Amino acid sequence: MKIGMAYDLKEDVALSAGQPEDALEEYDCLETVQAIATALEFLGHVVVMLGGGKDFLINILQNNVDFVFNIAEGRGKYRSREAQVPAILEMLNMPYSGADPQCLTICLDKPLTKKLVAEASILTPAWQVISDIKELKGIVWDSFPFPAFVKPAYEGSSKGIRFSSRVESPKEIPGAVETVLEKYGQPAMLEEFIPGDEVTVGIVGTPPQILGIMRVLPRQGCDPNFIYSLEVKREWEKLVSYECPARLPPKTMQDIAEASLKAFKVLGCRDVARIDFRVDTQRKPYLLEVNPLPGLRPGYSDLPIMAQEMGYEYKTVIGLILNSALRRQNLPCLGVTTQPY
Ligand SMILES: Nc1ncnc2c1ncn2[C@@H]1O[C@H](COP(=O)(O)OP(=O)(O)O)[C@@H](O)[C@H]1O
Ligand SMILES: [Mg+2]
Incomplete structure (x- = not known):
């Protein structure tokens, strides 16, 4: 089988001014792509490198692949970025590995994921989303369990997760929330800290x-x-x-x-x-x-x-x-x- 690989390399994505130092953390290194390609070749397949972003668009149209092994994280700060490549593959009716655009989009959105799993009676720590610093004025924290943990609502790869993400009391919330809102340009999620x-x-x-x-x-x-x-x-x-x-x-x-x-x-x-x-x-x-x-x-x-x-x-x-x-x-x-x- 001729298998195309879709991926985003750190070196292919430019870090723009004002972005946090971990902005490229989710992107892959060549070593990972090569290790997967070697494994696919070992299984008897021919591997074609499709890359990510615009290169992927050009390469998927120019190469006649039978299937795509997808590890592309997608481009930009969009919360649906991981859906970009699978959505194109579905448009082209091209089979691919892994989750579909809807699942990838839901799971990058931590509060939405928590809502869905909580609905299915899976335990998840208590949470509160803050999209604007002004919202803090209207929130009474009396019943929220502390210590708590503040993280970006739509990230992965430990982006925005630091020792300082833990807050001991409500008075530490504004500083931690503001850091997320400003540095990551997205809502912050406050979550009950689970020791263990x-x-x-x-x-x-x-x-x-x-x-x-x-x-x-x-x-x-x-x-x-x-x-x-x-x-x-x-x-x-x-x-x-x-x-x-x-x-x-x-x-x-x-x-x-x-x-x-x-x-x-x-x-x-x-x-x-x-x-x-x-x-x-x-x-x-x-x-x-x-x-x-x-x-x-x-x-x-x-x-x-x-x-x-x-x-x-x-x-x-x-x-x-x-x-x-x-x-x-x-x-x-x-x-x-x-x-x-
Ligand atoms: N509610 C929490 N209670 C305790 N530790 C947490 C909590 N949320 C995050 N952490 C710590 O931060 C790490 C990263 O958080 P996670 O939500 O998995 O984000 P990421 O998508 O970056 O992996 C966790 O593996 C855990 O060590
Ligand atoms: Mg994690």
Whole structure:
């Protein structure tokens, strides 16, 4: 099969004046694209690099590909940016891997995701969206649980997530909210801070299966107030260790798996997703967010690290995602399967 790859490289996107220093954090590096291409070639396919943005538009029309492996994050600050490439592929009636435009758009919008999962009885921390600093005057914080956490409403890749995102009391809210509104040009979401374990869950396949449930542990010792921030992620080798499968009680693991598979279904995810949770001191898992386009950088992104800990080679994970997409669309695929968790 001739497979086109859609992706956005950091070096292809210009950082404009006034943007925060983490503005390009979600974009990929060439190493990731090459690792995926090598895995696809290993599975017997021919790979064509389509890139992202305008290059993608030109390349998808000029190259006669049969299928697109999509990891493109999209361009601009738009909350629907991840839907750009899949929307074009649907317009061209071209099969592709991963979630559709609607799912990608919903999941980048954290408050909307939380509304939908809460509706499905999945636990998620209490939240409040602030779109304008003037709105703060009308909000009474008496019943809102503190400490709280302030983050951009439509971001991922730890953009806008810092140690300073945690606020201890209502008087710290205006400063933290203003930073998000100004630096990220979008609403801020205030969320109840859940002290406890940091857990992320990988899901792959059609039908979806749990790839792994991984706990992220600070190296300096157990800390219920640990934040998996951009600072930590960038220096993960020094600051965190990964435990997969997480050594949590069987009932907690079952609750996390059930909530993950339910969220995957409710939000309309396909082929792959990574779902982040905090597990509180009562062992209750709270869903933080759903990533239908999880990072795939070998040895760096959570999903490949988790897969490695579970004994899957990188190329097997790519094969599982690809074959899930092919099977879903009744296209011929090679026989890579997941082992039951
Ligand atoms: N409500 C919260 N309670 C405790 N920690 C949180 C909360 N929200 C975010 N965090 C911390 O910040 C990290 C990143 O938040 P997340 O919502 O997953 O954003 P991103 O899309 O950038 O990954 C989490 O993995 C967690 O460590
Ligand atoms: Mg996250």
